[in-house]
Amino acid sequence: MLKLGALIKITTRRVLIAINSSCPYKDIYATAYRCLQLLPNPG
Secondary structure, eight states, X not given: OOOOOOEEEEOSXXXXXXXXXXXXXXXXXXXXXXXXXXXXXXX
């Protein structure tokens, strides 16, 4: 992954990563997120 500034919020169920809407790599991160969602959840 690329190094960029982001706001990270950790809750009991989720890790939320907020990046700026003008981030040039947001499409790459969105694709990676969709691929990660397709993985089986062991828990």
